[in-house]
Amino acid sequence: EPEVTQTPSHQVTQMGQEVILRCVPISNHLYFYWYRQILGQKVEFLVSFYNNEISEKSEIFDDQFSVERPDGSNFTLKIRSTKLEDSAMYFCASSASTDTQYFGPGTRLTVL
């Protein structure tokens, strides 16, 4: 069964550094998403991406964040200058339509 994959599984970085989180969505899916989940908190929507552009973004998704689909398979989330409060699990998801989403296993980001 096709799955969403994410790399790395765990990323440790120093405050102020840039990180890029990578995702490979399910191949025939058209809609892509990033979420984060701070430890013990709820899953929070960051951004959705369709047709090579951002379709929706939340208040969390400020100028420090960007997304890109650099080729036909990868979907990336970049955080330009990480802060301590960016420490969280980051989940990528994809969907064939605008309802059911399939989540990846997540990247645990630790900012020191």
Add this chain to the structure above:
Amino acid sequence: SQKIEQNSEALNIQEGKTATLTCNYTNYSPAYLQWYRQDPGRGPVFLLLIRENEKEKRKERLKVTFDTTLKQSLFHITASQPADSATYLCALDSSSGGSYIPTFGRGTSLIVHP
């Protein structure tokens, strides 16, 4: 303000019993509601979607109801098994227009005892 409420206390039940989890919401008019399962350290796994014009949806041992008047969804697992132990999340579509912005509840932990 918009709220999604799921019982923050863990639900403990005996194997074989029916587990019932609740999702209440305020100040939303969702086109649909979804239930997900999340295991520790893992991403949410989609279980069921129910639309605003549907009262009930079933899939194997799972049943979801959706009452837009009460602004409530109930999620049932019949003949529960220890393997059903996980956190169950409800998510609402809080977008307008064609795009989808899902909002998740905090989830309810289910523990099924053998």
